[in-house]
Amino acid sequence: MSKGPDAAQEASAGLGIVEGWRGTIVHRVELDAAGTVSRVKVVDPSFFNWPAIGPALTDTIVPDFPLANKSFNQSYAGNDL
Numbered sequence: 001m002s003k004g005p006d007a008a009q010e011a012s013a014g015l016g017i018v019e020g021w022r023g024t025i026v027h028r029v030e031l032d033a034a035g036t037v038s039r040v041k042v043v044d045p046s047f048f049n050w051p052a053i054g055p056a057l058t059d060t061i062v063p064d065f066p067l068a069n070k071s072f073n074q075s076y077a078g079n080d081l
Contacts (some may be wrong), residue, residue, distance in 0.1 A: 046075040
């Protein structure tokens with residue numbers, strides 16, 4: 001049985017996870033009962049990779065930090081999406 005345009009709907013959400021060239025990319029979209037987008041969250045691969053920098057650079061001297069940091073190819077802005 002199909003629902004007409006006046007039928008009550010429930011809020012819903014969807015999640016998409018794909019592998020990008022820097023790592024996992026996650027999108028979450030939430031719709032309210034009217035079908036309007038109520039929330040969107042995009043998670044850049046850097047969000048998952050930032051915690052690894054500390055342990056990976058434990059024995060690195062300060063002058064080598066820029067080179068070691070760039071080897072991770074992190075996105076500073078993408079972490080705050």
